[in-house]
Amino acid sequence: MNSVLKFFRDPDLGTIETRGFKVFNERTLDRIDAIRHLPEEIQFDMRVVASVLPFRVNEYVIDELIDWSRVPEDPIFQLTFPQREMLAPEAFERMAELHRQGADRAQISALAWQLREDLNPHPAGQLELNRPRDPEGSVIDGLQHKYRETVLFFPSQGQTCHSYCTFCFRWAQFVGDKGLRIASNQVEQLLGYLRAHRNVSDLLITGGDPMVMKTRNLAQYLEPLLAPEYDHVQSVRIGTKALTFWPYRFVTDNDADDLLRILERMVDAGKNVAIMAHYNHWQELDTPIARAAIRRLRETGATLRAQGPLLANINDDSAVWARLWREQVKLGIHPYYMFVERDTGARRYFEVPLARAWEIYRDAMQSVSGLARTARGPSMSAGPGKVEVQGVTEIHGEKVFVLRFVQGRNPDWVQRPFFARFDPHATWLDQLRPAFGESRFFFEDEFGSMKPAA
Numbered sequence: 001m002n003s004v005l006k007f008f009r010d011p012d013l014g015t016i017e018t019r020g021f022k023v024f025n026e027r028t029l030d031r032i033d034a035i036r037h038l039p040e041e042i043q044f045d046m047r048v049v050a051s052v053l054p055f056r057v058n059e060y061v062i063d064e065l066i067d068w069s070r071v072p073e074d075p076i077f078q079l080t081f082p083q084r085e086m087l088a089p090e091a092f093e094r095m096a097e098l099h100r101q102g103a104d105r106a107q108i109s110a111l112a113w114q115l116r117e118d119l120n121p122h123p124a125g126q127l128e129l130n131r132p133r134d135p136e137g138s139v140i141d142g143l144q145h146k147y148r149e150t151v152l153f154f155p156s157q158g159q160t161c162h163s164y165c166t167f168c169f170r171w172a173q174f175v176g177d178k179g180l181r182i183a184s185n186q187v188e189q190l191l192g193y194l195r196a197h198r199n200v201s202d203l204l205i206t207g208g209d210p211m212v213m214k215t216r217n218l219a220q221y222l223e224p225l226l227a228p229e230y231d232h233v234q235s236v237r238i239g240t241k242a243l244t245f246w247p248y249r250f251v252t253d254n255d256a257d258d259l260l261r262i263l264e265r266m267v268d269a270g271k272n273v274a275i276m277a278h279y280n281h282w283q284e285l286d287t288p289i290a291r292a293a294i295r296r297l298r299e300t301g302a303t304l305r306a307q308g309p310l311l312a313n314i315n316d317d318s319a320v321w322a323r324l325w326r327e328q329v330k331l332g333i334h335p336y337y338m339f340v341e342r343d344t345g346a347r348r349y350f351e352v353p354l355a356r357a358w359e360i361y362r363d364a365m366q367s368v369s370g371l372a373r374t375a376r377g378p379s380m381s382a383g384p385g386k387v388e389v390q391g392v393t394e395i396h397g398e399k400v401f402v403l404r405f406v407q408g409r410n411p412d413w414v415q416r417p418f419f420a421r422f423d424p425h426a427t428w429l430d431q432l433r434p435a436f437g438e439s440r441f442f443f444e445d446e447f448g449s450m451k452p453a454a
């Protein structure tokens with residue numbers, strides 16, 4: 001498995017070996033050397049889970065990010081490899097039985113579709129509520145416009161990732177369900193929408209991972225934005241986990257330099273280009289190639305911001321977050337969001353009660369300097385908006401959560417504190433009840449009226 005192509009010379013880091021992109025999926029799981037050394041039982045569990053949830057991992061992650069002497073606890077192993085407890089015991093057992101019987105692909109696939117239905121494949125009403133329409137009233141594919149200032153764009157060529165996260169909230173689109181796919185290749189539709197909406201200041205290009213696209217494909221979306229009719233689009237954000245999963249994208253891939261040049265041109269033309277990097281653990285920042293990629297991106301004048309969910313079995317530890325934020329600041333990345341794991345997919349394995357999430361956030365914040373205290377959180381991306389747990393306190397003898405919207409479907413909701421009854425087990429907004437004997441949260445009636453009639 002020797003895929004080294006050439007060497008990259010970094011002025012500070014010296015010589016970095018480059019590599020070709022080699023990736024494994026559920027069909028090729030047992031060709032991964034490191035996996036073949038694990039007990040057969042564990043390999044079987046992995047095959048069972050990987051037939052339901054998406055699995056994809058590349059050789060860089062396997063060789064450089066995972067510490068195999070610490071498997072199965074290693075956080076990057078947990079981040080990318082299927083684990084038995086990701087499925088409910090009954091679901092696991094049903095799928096395991098098929099595998100034991102040597103069932104064919106069609107049978108396995110049929111059961112997989114059934115089991116996925118129970119895993120809330122499209123959380124927070126993404127399909128019904130956020131889809132903009134063109135002037136003729138037809139839905140524009142690949143756009144989401146939930147918050148006034150920011151349009152999300154999902155380019156169709158960017159609907160995959162260099163590896164898959166086991167906790168991914170967009171997992172449904174990776175298992176090939178066309179009906180669930182939010183994607184588009186229609187450059188003109190995006191541009192038309194932006195021209196017609198002068199109040200949109202931010203475009204967020206997301207995926208999957210837009211950085212899986214060739215530079216020339218990404219460029220068809222970025223370059224037109226330099227024209228004066230898009231002056232109102234001040235910030236262009238690109239959401240990516242390529243700095244973790246494939247940093248070679250920014251350093252040694254054939255079109256890495258072209259990519260950096262486009263970003264630079266956008267910055268020179270007065271745009272704020274923000275790389276929204278998805279990170280979960282400081283181990284992701286620890287390789288020379290990851291650091292070279294970060295440095296090269298910064299040199300374009302783009303800003304780097306970091307966001308990612310808090311996850312049991314990966315980073316539910318304040319020391320891990322403190323070290324992650326400190327490392328980020330050292331490398332010139334601004335901590336931006338700590339998210340609460342969404343109510344979808346393998347949530348049962350990763351969820352952390354809100355009360356515990358807030359403690360981890362608080363303890364991590366208390367142990368870093370002000371420059372690393374820029375992360376908001378823990379924040380739930382729920383139907384009505386992004387809701388942050390600001391703390392736990394007691395008011396007139398009642399223990400409560402203090403909450404606020406950091407983003408709201410109605411901008412008037414943003415920054416208004418509100419209160420929920422304390423519940424040590426609650427993991428999501430829909431499990432919380434208003435405090436002080438009230439029957440509804442202040443936004444509930446208005447949010448209810450925004451939902452399309454069924």
Ligand SMILES: *Cc1c(COP(=O)(O)O)cnc(C)c1O
Nearest residue numbers: 144146147150152381386406407
């Ligand atoms: C988070 C998010 C945004 C961006 O919100 P900011 O607070 O500006 O970072 C935009 N659209 C959706 C749907 C989001 O979830």
Ligand code: SF4
Nearest residue numbers: 161164165168208241
């Ligand atoms: S990088 Fe994002 S979209 Fe891709 S698998 Fe991970 S969470 Fe999902």
